[in-house]
Amino acid sequence: MSVDTQDMEIIHRVLRRESRLLVELVAAVAPGDTARARVIADHFRIYRLGLRNHHEGEDELLWPPLLARVDLGADTVLRMEAQHERVAATLTRLDAAVPAWEATAGADERDTLVAALTEHRAVLLEHLDDEEATLLPLAAEHLTEQEWASLGDHLVSNTPKPALLTLFGAVLEDANPAERALVLGALPAPVRVVWHVIGRPRYARHVRRVRRVGRVRRVRRVRG
Numbered sequence: 001m002s003v004d005t006q007d008m009e010i011i012h013r014v015l016r017r018e019s020r021l022l023v024e025l026v027a028a029v030a031p032g033d034t035a036r037a038r039v040i041a042d043h044f045r046i047y048r049l050g051l052r053n054h055h056e057g058e059d060e061l062l063w064p065p066l067l068a069r070v071d072l073g074a075d076t077v078l079r080m081e082a083q084h085e086r087v088a089a090t091l092t093r094l095d096a097a098v099p100a101w102e103a104t105a106g107a108d109e110r111d112t113l114v115a116a117l118t119e120h121r122a123v124l125l126e127h128l129d130d131e132e133a134t135l136l137p138l139a140a141e142h143l144t145e146q147e148w149a150s151l152g153d154h155l156v157s158n159t160p161k162p163a164l165l166t167l168f169g170a171v172l173e174d175a176n177p178a179e180r181a182l183v184l185g186a187l188p189a190p191v192r193v194v195w196h197v198i199g200r201p202r203y204a205r206h207v208r209r210v211r212r213v214g215r216v217r218r219v220r221r222v223r224g
Contacts, residue, residue, distance in 0.1 A: 002140040003148045007186075009136070010179055011054060012128045014170045018047050019121040025210065027114050029105060037105040041098050043210045048091065049159060050167045051124075055084050057154035061147065062139065069142045076134045083127040090120035152186070162202075168195060169203025 022044055029036050059081070066077050097116045101109035139148065156164060172180055184192055 003143050003145055005136045005140050005148070006179070006182065007152070008139075009132060010171060010175060010183065012132065013174060014167075015051060015054075015124060015128060017174065018170065019117070019124055021211070022047065023114060023117045023121060026101070026110060026117060029110060031107040031110065032105050034102070034105045037102045039209055041102040043206075044094070044098055046163050046166050048094070049163055050155075050170075051087075051091070053155045053158045054151075055087065056158070057151045059084060061150050061154060062143075065147055066138060066142055070138055073138045076138060080127070080131060080135050083123075083130065086123050087120070087127055090116070090123050094120060165195070165199040165202055166206055168199060169206070173203075173207075 022040070025040050025043070029040060063077050063081055067074055070077065093116045094113075097109070097113040101113045103109075155167075159167065168183075171183060175183060184195070187195070
């Protein structure tokens with residue numbers, strides 16, 4: 001039987017949503033509003049951490065076994081590696097643009113950051129679309145369940161618990177009932193309790209603080 005890679009598509013949905021929202025949120029900050037800029041910059045850092053750990057997990061745990069087992073598909077894997085490098089280059093630019101804007105919330109710094117975020121999103125979407133169309137079928141065919149599960153283990157072990165709860169909430173936010181069952185079912189029972197008691201309300205507060213507009217509708221979608 002092939003490996004079920006649906007959880008990767010759920011994570012990609014989060015990356016698409018949050019990369020879009022970051023552009024919109026930064027663009028909406030009034031010049032000089034450093035308090036608001038700090039909130040959005042902190043949210044970017046959580047997004048940045050999640051994306052970094054996601055891609056590092058693939059670099060360390062996904063590409064090597066696939067390259068060892070595929071033949072004609074090797075070009076696909078090498079293309080994914082090159083795309084990761086292009087995404088990383090956009091993040092390097094953001095690592096400079098975010099603090100510069102956060103410090104003063106200046107209009108010029110904001111516009112520079114919006115442009116950098118827009119470029120990052122374009123490069124990221126190209127990668128996500130290509131990965132889903134060409135790489136995930138290879139992973140489903142050539143990886144074991146244990147190897148696939150190691151990607152999630154890598155993310156969990158390399159993410160501080162408060163940030164992990166926020167990232168988990170982001171994953172569940174737009175998940176349908178079947179997807180929520182898939183994600184929650186992979187967790188040990190004690191971890192599910194932590195999510196319901198601590199994680200879910202924590203994420204709801206985070207969404208209210210970061211997004212402001214439309215917060216009630218969005219928070220109510222965080223179920224699980």
